[in-house]
Amino acid sequence: MIAIALFLSVDILTYFAAEGLWFRSVNYLDVFWLRLRTQVVLGTMTFLGSLLFAGLNLWRARQLSFDDYCIVPSAENRRRGIGLGRLLPLAMGLALLLSVSLLYHGQLALTRWHSIAADPLPTLPLWLNVDTGWRIIQQLMAQPWQLGPLMVIMLGVMIYPGVGSAIATLLLSLSFSLVLSSKWSRVLPALNPTSFEQSDPLFNNDISFYIFRLPVLELAEFWLSGLFLFTLVAVALIYLLAGKRLSQGRFLGFSARQQRHLYILTGLLLLTTSINHWLNRYELLYSRQGVTYGASYTDVMVDLPVQTALSIITLSLVVIAFSRYLFGFAKHRSRLRVPSFAILIATYLTVALLGETLAPWLVQRLVVQPNEFQRERPYIERSIAFTRDAFNLTDIQEESFNPQNNLTVEKLNNNDLTVRNIRVWDTRPLLESNRQLQQIRLYYEFFDADVDRYTLTKSDGTTERRQVLISARELNYEQLEDTAQTWVNRHLSYTHGYGFTMSPVNTAAIGGLPDYFIKDIAHVPSNEDVARSIPIGQPRIYFGELTNNYVMTGTRVPELDYPGENDNVYTTYAGTGGISLGAWWQRLLYSKHLSDWQMLFTNDFTADTKLLFRRNIQERVKEIAPFLQFDGDPYLVVADANAQAASDTSNPIDPEGSYLYWIIDAYTTSDRYPYSDPGGQPFNYIRNSIKVVVDAFNGSVSFYVADATDPIIQTWAELFPKMLQPLESMPPALVAHIRYPEDYSLVQSNQLLVYHMTNPRIFYNREDTWRAPNEIYANESQVVEPYYLIMKLPKEAEEEFVLLRPFTPSQRNNLIAWLASRSDGNQYGRMLLYRFPKQELVYGPEQIEARINQDPEISQRISLWNTQGSRANQGNLLVIPIEESLLYVEPLYLEAEQNRLPILARVIVAYQNRIAMAETLEQSLQAIFNPQRSGGSTILRDLNAELLN
Known part of the structure; x- marks a missing residue:
C-alpha cells in the first residue's frame, strides 16, 4: 500500500511540475495555477467531505451494530423478525445496490477525468436513479466482463460488511473527487457570472442562472444524492448482517437508536430527492415533447405542477424523517404514526406515476392536440425567439434579391475584381496536385489547403486583392520508411516542415496544372508583385496540424532543414519556444512525464537542448x-x-x-x-x-x-x-x-433552414422550410457547403471577402435565398440574407447540374474522357451574384486512373438558359456573353435559340 501511495505521489508531482514548466513556456502559468487550484479545492473538498460523512456514519453503525435491543429482543420484535428466506434476498439486494453505485461512480470518474482536456462543455453526470439503473443493466449486458468486479464487490460487502463498506467508501470518495474536480470549467464561471440582461419567460430568471449556476446546482445534487444513497445502503447492510445473522438465519429488527440513524440518512436522501424534483422544473425549458423545443403547454400545465408537488411531498417526508430522528420513534409513536409516513409515500408514488405518465398523455391528446396551434402558440414564439438569439440569427439583415438577368460584358468589366477571383480550383484537386508536384520528399505532406485573400502591391503602387489557396508543407514522420523510424530521427533530426504553396484560385498553368504564386522549397515567387507583397521570412513550421510528436532541438544531432540540390541542408532551432533540458533534473522530469527513458541515456543533449512538445x-x-x-x-x-x-x-x-x-x-x-x-x-x-x-x-x-x-x-x-x-x-x-468561420456559418445556416420563419403559424405548419442544395462532386452527390468569394454585395460600393451559402425550398430545387457572412474590417461578423421572389423561377445548383449533365455535347465529352484511362470529375458548383444577376461556375477536372494528378480540363459557366464549356473561365464567359469571339473547342448551348428554331 505504501509503495502504491509513493508511486502515485511521484506521478502526481511529476505531472504538476512538467505541466507547470510547459505552461510557463507559453506564458500562461497563471491559467494553469488557477485551474489547478480549483481542481484541488474541488477534489479535496469532495473527497474529505465524502470520506468524513460516510466514514463517521459507518463508524456509528459499527457502534450500534450490537445494540442491546438487537441482542436481547422483546417478544414483540421476535415475532416481527424475518427469517433467512427474506433476509438473504434483502441483504443481496442492498449489496447489489451498493456495488452498482460504486461501479457506476467509478466508471464516471475514469471517463470524465480522461476526457477533460478535450471537453469544452463537460457533461453533467446523472445521479443514480431508475433511468441510470436501466442504463447500467444495458451496459452490463453489452459488456458482461463487468459482472466479475460487480460480484466481487457484492460478495465482499456481504461477507465483510464493515471492512468492505469502509473500502468502498474510500473508493467512492475518490470517484466523487475525480468527477467533481474534472468539472472545474463548470464551477469557476458560476462564482462570478455575467448577466445576459435577458430572462426566461417561465421562471423569470436571468439566462446566466441557467448557463452558469444551474449546472453547478445539479452537480452538487449528483454528489450529495450519490453519497447519501451509498451511506444509507451501507449502514442498513451493516445493521442487517451484524452478529452473523446470515448464519443464524434470522434478523430480529432494528433497535430504536438504529432506526433514528436510518431515519436521518433517509431524510437526507429524501432532501436531495426533493431538490431533484425542484431542479427538474427548470429542465422543462429543454423539453422535446411539444411541437417545438422548450417548455410546451403540457410541460407548463402538467409537468411543472407535478414536479412542484413531488418536491413538496418529498420535503414533507423529510420533515417526518427528521422529526423521528430528533424526537425518537417509540416514545412518540402516538403522535408520529407510521401510517402518516406510509400515506405520504403512497401519495408520492401515485403523483409520480399518474402525474409523470398518464396525466401528460391525457392532456396532450385530449386538450392540446384538438387545438394544438392555439395551445402551443406562445411556446412556439418563445422557441423561435430564443433559438434565433442563441445562434446569433436575430441581427441578420434581410434584403430582397430579384434577378434581372441583364448581365452584360460591360457589367462584367465593372465587376472585374469579382470575375478575376472566381474560384475554379477546389481544395481536394489542388491538394492532390500539391502532393504530386510540391511534396518534394516522402516525409513532407500537404494536409490541408485554405482559402484566404492577399493584397498584391504593383510596381506603380496600386493594389489588387487576390483570392488564393494556401497550403503548408508539413513534416509527417509516419511516412518515413520503417528502417528510418529511429528514436534519433523521430525526436532529434526530423523536427519541422518547410514552407508553403500559394495558388490563385482562378487560373491554371499550361497543361491545366495549378498556377502558383509561391512554390518549391526555395519559395520562388511567380512575379515581382508577389515578391513585393508576400513576406517569406521564416518558413520553418515547428508547430502545425501534423506535428504530433515531441522533438528536442539544440542537440549534437543536426536538424534536417530541407533537401538541397545535391545534399540535405541542416539547421539548429533558433526560436523562442521550448523548455530547457540543460539540467539533469529537467531531463529526469520529462523522461518520466513523457515515458521516454532514452532522454536520460542519450549523449546528444547539450546545455542548449530544448524540448518542444504539444506541437500540434x-x-x-x-x-x-x-x-x-x-x-x-x-x-x-x-x-x-x-x-x-x-x-x-x-x-x-x-x-x-x-x-x-x-x-x-x-x-x-x-x-x-x-x-x-x-x-x-x-x-x-x-x-x-x-x-x-x-x-x-x-x-x-x-x-x-x-x-x-x-x-x-x-x-x-x-x-x-x-x-x-x-x-x-x-x-x-x-x-x-x-475571416468568418465556415464551421460557425454552417451551424448558423443549418438553424436558419427552419428558424428563418418568425411567424408562428407558418412555423407550426412548416410551410417554408429550406434545405441546403446538393451538387455533384467527383461523380457523387454532396451538400453544398459555405464558400468564400471576393464580390461586391448588392448596394455596396466595393468588393469584399464574404462567405456565401445558397438555400432551396425543402421539397424543390430552385433557389429561395442566399446568406452572405462578411469578413472585412468593420463589417466583420455581419450577415445579410437575400431572398429571391417566390413567384419566379431561379435555378438552383441541382437544376444547373442536371442541365449540364443532360447536355449531349458535354455529356459525350465527359463519357469519352472516362473511357480513355482517365476520370472526369465535376468540382464545386458556385453560385456567384454579380449586381442583379446570378452566374453559375463549375470546374471540370481530369485525372489519370493510375497516376492521380488532377488537371483543370474545362470550366463550365451557366447563365440564364445558356451553358458554355471551355478550357478557361475567360473563354467560357466570352462564349456566354460574346459568342461571336468564342474559340473552336468551346461548347455553347443556348436553349433560347433552340426553342426559337
Whole structure:
C-alpha cells in the first residue's frame, strides 16, 4: 500500500511540475495555477467531505451494530423478525445496490477525468436513479466482463460488511473527487457570472442562472444524492448482517437508536430527492415533447405542477424523517404514526406515476392536440425567439434579391475584381496536385489547403486583392520508411516542415496544372508583385496540424532543414519556444512525464537542448483553454506581424523573422440556453468569441476577443484577464486575414433552414422550410457547403471577402435565398440574407447540374474522357451574384486512373438558359456573353435559340 501511495505521489508531482514548466513556456502559468487550484479545492473538498460523512456514519453503525435491543429482543420484535428466506434476498439486494453505485461512480470518474482536456462543455453526470439503473443493466449486458468486479464487490460487502463498506467508501470518495474536480470549467464561471440582461419567460430568471449556476446546482445534487444513497445502503447492510445473522438465519429488527440513524440518512436522501424534483422544473425549458423545443403547454400545465408537488411531498417526508430522528420513534409513536409516513409515500408514488405518465398523455391528446396551434402558440414564439438569439440569427439583415438577368460584358468589366477571383480550383484537386508536384520528399505532406485573400502591391503602387489557396508543407514522420523510424530521427533530426504553396484560385498553368504564386522549397515567387507583397521570412513550421510528436532541438544531432540540390541542408532551432533540458533534473522530469527513458541515456543533449512538445496546434490551444470549442479548420497566414506590432512589447507576437502564423477560430458554447433548439448539435448556444493566433515557428499562442458582447467570454475574461486580449491588440497584418468561420456559418445556416420563419403559424405548419442544395462532386452527390468569394454585395460600393451559402425550398430545387457572412474590417461578423421572389423561377445548383449533365455535347465529352484511362470529375458548383444577376461556375477536372494528378480540363459557366464549356473561365464567359469571339473547342448551348428554331 505504501509503495502504491509513493508511486502515485511521484506521478502526481511529476505531472504538476512538467505541466507547470510547459505552461510557463507559453506564458500562461497563471491559467494553469488557477485551474489547478480549483481542481484541488474541488477534489479535496469532495473527497474529505465524502470520506468524513460516510466514514463517521459507518463508524456509528459499527457502534450500534450490537445494540442491546438487537441482542436481547422483546417478544414483540421476535415475532416481527424475518427469517433467512427474506433476509438473504434483502441483504443481496442492498449489496447489489451498493456495488452498482460504486461501479457506476467509478466508471464516471475514469471517463470524465480522461476526457477533460478535450471537453469544452463537460457533461453533467446523472445521479443514480431508475433511468441510470436501466442504463447500467444495458451496459452490463453489452459488456458482461463487468459482472466479475460487480460480484466481487457484492460478495465482499456481504461477507465483510464493515471492512468492505469502509473500502468502498474510500473508493467512492475518490470517484466523487475525480468527477467533481474534472468539472472545474463548470464551477469557476458560476462564482462570478455575467448577466445576459435577458430572462426566461417561465421562471423569470436571468439566462446566466441557467448557463452558469444551474449546472453547478445539479452537480452538487449528483454528489450529495450519490453519497447519501451509498451511506444509507451501507449502514442498513451493516445493521442487517451484524452478529452473523446470515448464519443464524434470522434478523430480529432494528433497535430504536438504529432506526433514528436510518431515519436521518433517509431524510437526507429524501432532501436531495426533493431538490431533484425542484431542479427538474427548470429542465422543462429543454423539453422535446411539444411541437417545438422548450417548455410546451403540457410541460407548463402538467409537468411543472407535478414536479412542484413531488418536491413538496418529498420535503414533507423529510420533515417526518427528521422529526423521528430528533424526537425518537417509540416514545412518540402516538403522535408520529407510521401510517402518516406510509400515506405520504403512497401519495408520492401515485403523483409520480399518474402525474409523470398518464396525466401528460391525457392532456396532450385530449386538450392540446384538438387545438394544438392555439395551445402551443406562445411556446412556439418563445422557441423561435430564443433559438434565433442563441445562434446569433436575430441581427441578420434581410434584403430582397430579384434577378434581372441583364448581365452584360460591360457589367462584367465593372465587376472585374469579382470575375478575376472566381474560384475554379477546389481544395481536394489542388491538394492532390500539391502532393504530386510540391511534396518534394516522402516525409513532407500537404494536409490541408485554405482559402484566404492577399493584397498584391504593383510596381506603380496600386493594389489588387487576390483570392488564393494556401497550403503548408508539413513534416509527417509516419511516412518515413520503417528502417528510418529511429528514436534519433523521430525526436532529434526530423523536427519541422518547410514552407508553403500559394495558388490563385482562378487560373491554371499550361497543361491545366495549378498556377502558383509561391512554390518549391526555395519559395520562388511567380512575379515581382508577389515578391513585393508576400513576406517569406521564416518558413520553418515547428508547430502545425501534423506535428504530433515531441522533438528536442539544440542537440549534437543536426536538424534536417530541407533537401538541397545535391545534399540535405541542416539547421539548429533558433526560436523562442521550448523548455530547457540543460539540467539533469529537467531531463529526469520529462523522461518520466513523457515515458521516454532514452532522454536520460542519450549523449546528444547539450546545455542548449530544448524540448518542444504539444506541437500540434489543436492540442496546444485545447490544453491552454479547454473551456473553448475550437474550429476544425485552422488556416495558415503569411504576414509580417512584427512591422506593425514592434512598438507593442506586451504582445507575444514579436519574435524577429517569424512570418507564418496559424489562425484558429474558437467558440463559447452552452447546452443550457432556455427554449433554444440545438438542432442536432451538442450545444444550443454558440458565439465566435475568440480568434487564436499560433506562431508556426516559436509556438507562442495569443487569444483575441472577437465578440466582446458575449456574456460567457466576459466571464472568462474576468477569470483570465491576461490571457484574453482585445481584438484591437492583434497586429493589423493579421487582422487583415481574419475571416468568418465556415464551421460557425454552417451551424448558423443549418438553424436558419427552419428558424428563418418568425411567424408562428407558418412555423407550426412548416410551410417554408429550406434545405441546403446538393451538387455533384467527383461523380457523387454532396451538400453544398459555405464558400468564400471576393464580390461586391448588392448596394455596396466595393468588393469584399464574404462567405456565401445558397438555400432551396425543402421539397424543390430552385433557389429561395442566399446568406452572405462578411469578413472585412468593420463589417466583420455581419450577415445579410437575400431572398429571391417566390413567384419566379431561379435555378438552383441541382437544376444547373442536371442541365449540364443532360447536355449531349458535354455529356459525350465527359463519357469519352472516362473511357480513355482517365476520370472526369465535376468540382464545386458556385453560385456567384454579380449586381442583379446570378452566374453559375463549375470546374471540370481530369485525372489519370493510375497516376492521380488532377488537371483543370474545362470550366463550365451557366447563365440564364445558356451553358458554355471551355478550357478557361475567360473563354467560357466570352462564349456566354460574346459568342461571336468564342474559340473552336468551346461548347455553347443556348436553349433560347433552340426553342426559337
